[in-house]
Amino acid sequence: MxxxxxxxxxxxxxxxxxxxxxxxxxxxxxxxxxxxxxxxxxxxxxxxxxxxxxxxxxxxxxxxxxxxxxxxxxxxxxxxxxxxxxxxxxxxxxxxxxxxxxxxxxxxxxxxxxxxxxxxxxxxxxxDLRERYPVAGEKRDALNVGQVMAAVDWLSGFHGFWWPRVKDMDRSALVRPPLEEVKNDGHHATQKTVWLNGGYTYLATRREEYKKLAADYDHEWNDPLTDWVEDALSISEMVATVLAPKEKGWSATHGYQTLIHGDVKSENLFTTTSGDEVAFYDFQYTGLGLGVCDLAKLFTCSVPLSMLIEDEVIPHELAMQIGEKQLLERYWKRLKDVSGKEYLWDIFVRHWETALVDWLRFQASWGFWGNTQWLEARVRSILKDKQWREGLVGNMKFTGNDAMVL
Structure with a gap:
């Protein structure tokens, strides 16, 4: 060579x-x-x-x-x-x-x-973004309040811009999971576009890590995330199915899919000196998905814990706190304004909670970092929510049909 x-x-x-x-x-x-x-x-x-x-x-x-x-x-x-x-x-x-x-x-x-x-x-x-945005985001937990708000606003604008536009994308030209792309290289010989499933943590490409979690019976998240729940499927597998964009037909989240960044963290952004404007980079994992999947990583890896919870001591189970809700509402309102589309708050929250469960599955099988106590406590609470679980199972049964909301 x-x-x-x-x-x-x-x-x-x-x-x-x-x-x-x-x-x-x-x-x-x-x-x-x-x-x-x-x-x-x-x-x-x-x-x-x-x-x-x-x-x-x-x-x-x-x-x-x-x-x-x-x-x-x-x-x-x-x-x-x-x-x-x-x-x-x-x-x-x-x-x-x-x-x-x-x-x-x-x-x-x-x-x-x-x-x-x-x-x-x-x-x-x-x-060179640094000419206008000279402050690097650096490592996780480094963002201050102003930078977090700017990041949330950028993401809501980005997701809102692409939400009404992704319907015009040729899904047959989107990039499949890596091993599938290799097998079908001759069939997909045209120029690569963006990922069919944005991000790099989705279950279809993380089966080896998932198998290790499923085999580790001493791990706290072995039973909640990998044990069979419905039709020989685990919570993790149902969540992945509900979130995954499809080339053809409808999925449980089809009407809410947009382009996501795919790797949202402080290391992938620059801000102005004042911190009130942000510019993201590193778009290697851009593809279809729910905007809340970007938020799940941002909240866990780069948002100060004090912006999410009221007390320093995190309980074993944690419902949504006021700080988390205020950040989500800020994102949700601007997302609707930019896109011109409706997104009921209850549906948005269900999507958000589903994204948190999916993100925890990746961390539990690959390795924890960031606001992990907060993430684990939130997911323990979500998994005990009867309405959330019933909605998840219901969407599994309707996958492929027109009427699908969580």
Missing amino acids: PSPPSPSKVAASLLAEKGLELQELNILQFLWKSYGYICHITASANTTSSKSSPLETQSFILKLITPPPTKADDEGHTRKILSYQVEQYFYTHLATQLPPSLPVARCIASINEHHPDGSSTTAMLLS
Whole structure:
């Protein structure tokens, strides 16, 4: 396999397309398993007039992916390869449709080359968000109150914008679960769009972790999440079925599906110095889903616990507290305003609670982090809610029909 191109060579080529010349390149970080780089670039106009006056420099971000060939049975590897193609599609085809109120990086130039040996080179030259949003979100729990509100507003705007528009997407062109994509590569040889099921935690691609949880009889969440409840299905399997978008036909949440970011956390955003505006990045797992699935990760991983609960001591079971409700109401109201669509509060809350159960299933089988005590206490309360359980079972029986609400 030939050596992958250097970041400098790729950057120079992409800049040349825009009449720019590379001045400096610094590697900011390496991608997963050293599959590539994220680099900061300074460039200037490609001209000789600099002898009389200094050239004005511009700042860009280069994301370069040069992974080894896809392996038919390696789900994690394939997921990553597909995710980079999804992200490139988002920046080149979807981000351009967003209004100014939903800031994301602009894609200045890009390449997507597939080589005879099965390897590939994907690169995007992006505008540098840090020029307007200089404060990085950093690690979880780092967001302050203003940043949380800005993040919630951005998400409600993003979800609200795409909600009425996803109905026009060609679902046959959406990206399937990784191993399914590999098997059907010839059938889905057209350009990849975004994921049929947004995010990277959904059960269809996390069966190995789920099996380990189901086999761990000492784990607290073994019985509540993996034991059979209805028709030889567990709570986790029913939740996954209700939440999962489908290529054809209706699902229990079909009428509420939008595009979700898929990996919402503080590390994937920048804010203004004041913290009242936010810009998200890292759209590798963008796809169809319920907006509340983005919120479930945000609340658990990046919202200060004090914004969710009133007391520092979290009880074993926890119903929705005022802080959690206020954040959800803020999101819910703007989501409806932006989309122009109706979303009854009771249905919204059921969707939210279902998303929390699904998110806990992933954490319980993969590893806990963030506001885990809050998440576990909330799910214990949700699982004891008779109406929620009856609604879940009912939706399983109606999957594929027209009348479906939780």
